[in-house]
Amino acid sequence: MAKKKAQKVDESSYSMETHILYGKNFSDKWDYSHHVTAPISSSTTFRLDSVERGAAGFMQFANTLNLDPDEAPIFIYDRLGEPNKDMLEENLADVERGETAVSYATGMGAISAVLGILTRSGDEIIAHKTLYGCTFSLLTNWLPRYNIKTLMADLTDLKSLNSLITSAARVIYFESPANPNLDIIDIRSIAAIAKEINKNRTESEKLYIVVDNTFATPYCQRPLELGADFVVHSLTKGIGGFGADMGGAAIGRKEFRDLLLLYRKDMGAVLNTKSAWAIMTYGLPSLALRMSKIIQTSIKVAEFLESHPKVHFVNYPSLKSFKWYDLARDQMTDFDGNFAPGGIIFFSIKGKNADERRAKSSKFMDYVAVNAYTLTLAVSLGHSRTLIEHPASMTHSVIPADKLLEKGIEPGGIRLAIGLEKADDLILDLKKGLAIV
Ligand SMILES: *Cc1c(COP(=O)(O)O)cnc(C)c1O
Secondary structure (H helix, E strand, C coil), X not given: CCCCCCCCXXXXXCCHHHHHHHCCXXXXXXXXXXXXXXXXXXXXXXXXXXXHXXXXXXXXXXCHHHCCCXXXXXXXXXXXXXXXXXXXXXXXXXXXXXXXXXXXXXHHHHHHHXXXXXXXXXXXXXXXXXXXXXXXXXXXXXXXXXXXXXXXECCCCHHHXXXXXXXXXXXXEEECCCCCCCCXXXXXXXXXXXXXXXXXXXXXXXXXXXXXXXXXXXXXXXXXXXXXXXXXXXXXXXXXXXXXXXXXXXXXXXHHHHHHHHHHHHHCCCCCHHHHHHHHHHHHHHXXXXXXXXXXXXXXXXXXXXXXXXXXXXXXXXXXXXXXXXXXXXXXXXXXXXXXXXXXXXXXXXXXXXXXXXXXXXXXXHHHHHHCCCEEECCCCCCCXXXXXXXXXXXXXXXXXXXXXXXXCCCCCEEEECCCCCHHHHHHHHHHHHHCC
């Protein structure tokens, strides 16, 4: 057993902006205390000094509640756990104000895992009607095969929610802001409704709230503090930050860590070590710096778009015209409590009807795809470069065209995910595109 680290600093009085640079500073997950940047631990398997140590390692795995938190881990095999992922997980839990985080190969891996551990055949999920396309597909194409049904509802309207929650409901699932239209869901109010319902439920019947916080990133919103039970992330997006690595994470209470680990072990959506290292070394430590700049730029770009005569509407939480401005102002805040409206804008070009808007938006995107220096036509978000895409044709193409409006998605809607460019340069390119439609 490795000796405990001698140096321990009281880290509690430092700000989160500094914390995301240092993480735990001295981690129990790493025994080489002289590296300033943790080395990449690229080893699928780990040498065991004795059979006894091997047995102890297997005993330790997914036995979180019985472990001494300061005990040095015994690593066995990458799919069970290894230093880089474990360190990243400690830091992700910290930044989301959760007790524990488990990483996955992708955001979809994390979402599958949380829904996988919370449901069984016969259970129901209640989800907001507007969701990332692959999450929608998971809920409608795959989970029904295991007799897990999803009810899609408008969770921006809480009056009807109580009547939708049957005794089989185990999960309320949503994104806030939602992908792609930025619907904002009142996390505190939903948590209060679930709390009331759970008063009369046994442990195995409990209803859990799962929030996909990918759009906001923990810099702009911490759903666990607002009452959610789980946060899921695509680390591929804002936390990874540079579009170089895929990853996912589930963050929540410690009591769920073992199930999340066991699910990952057996389903196999394990985050690769090199990606864990990159996200831990570059992505997360630069999150506050990147997001504070991205927010300033997004505000300017959203205001420019809103003032443009050819723009039909702009959804962005800092705009006074935004439908959920007050709610967003209340629940989307940075670590110091300032309004943090995020880096995603959803807008459409004007047209006589949905078909014309869709055609004009496509023309606009085709133009910028070739002629803009700063706008890249590509899916994904939270990249260093600003990415523009058409949800109806791309990220949300799993939704049939005649169902788009019902799902809250304007067929001509354009999703703009702001990067690190200077705002004026983005506006220059947007102006050029708007001039030709
Ligand atoms: C991209 C995305 C996901 C899926 O993440 P992957 O890392 O691509 O699997 C889930 N939710 C939201 C909101 C996303 O934008």
